Amino acid sequence: MATERGPRVTKRRGETRQRLLEAALVVFAEEGFGRSTVEQVCSRAGYSRGAFYSNFSTLDELFLAMWEQRSADHVARMREAFEASEQESAPDLQGVVEHLLRAVPLDEEWYRVSAEFTAHALRSPDLRRVIADRERAIAASTLPFLLKALAGIGRVVPDPEALSQALVAVHDGTALQCLSEPGDAVVRRRRTDLFTRVVIAYSNESGEES
Structure with missing residues (x-):
């Protein structure tokens, strides 16, 4: 059971990461990189701050x-x-x-x-x-x-x-x-x-x- 769960978690994490990347592009383009926030990216992607920080440490890294x-x-x-x-x-x-x-x-x-x-x-x-x-x-x-x-x-x-x-x-x-x-x-x-x-x-x- 553990080995079956691993790939699903990995896939879900990959999907979360991809949605954050796509949302960030829209937010950065609309707001400007310097004015964009983690909250705006998360809101656009439909995730919490926790989802962001489990994938990226900063907007620079994203x-x-x-x-x-x-x-x-x-x-x-x-x-x-x-x-x-x-x-x-x-x-x-x-x-x-x-x-x-x-x-x-x-x-x-x-x-x-x-x-x-x-x-x-x-x-x-x-x-x-x-x-x-x-x-x-x-x-x-x-x-x-x-x-x-x-x-x-x-x-x-x-x-x-x-x-x-x-x-x-x-x-x-x-x-x-x-x-x-x-x-x-x-x-x-x-x-x-x-x-x-x-x-x-x-x-x-x-x-x-x-």
Whole structure:
């Protein structure tokens, strides 16, 4: 009987944790991370404070768990996008960039939440280190898909870390522009063009001098 009860408790705990994560995203997006409280998250999820503290010690910890989950989803999207790219009969640079953008869609709700948490984290040396470490881990997990796709069209990247940082900077900057003017097709087109130019700038055709 004890062994049968264990998995059910584990499953229930997982469901509670997931509902708290989903509720927190809504609360953070609506209220702002700095103004959100444990009580608001629990109320949205339909749980007591006890349920929260049996899963997370702070809202910071909850956000980082949310980020970890979204990072895993991001890696999965990158894999799917570039597996689709490999199936194309004659992929080119534009196709590679289009698949890359498909893997990093614009999400206003997440942008608002993550931007506010980043500002909060910059006030804490410990959180700064956590963010830097997690950004490096995400890059290490996703960049190989892009490098393989570029190799498939005859391009090599001398400094993958530099390319990764440049792409993150372009994504963050153009995301704000696109979300500020959601109906402007020109802004979206320029986002794609800028991604393409960055990939060209940080890669060479096979056989070129670096």
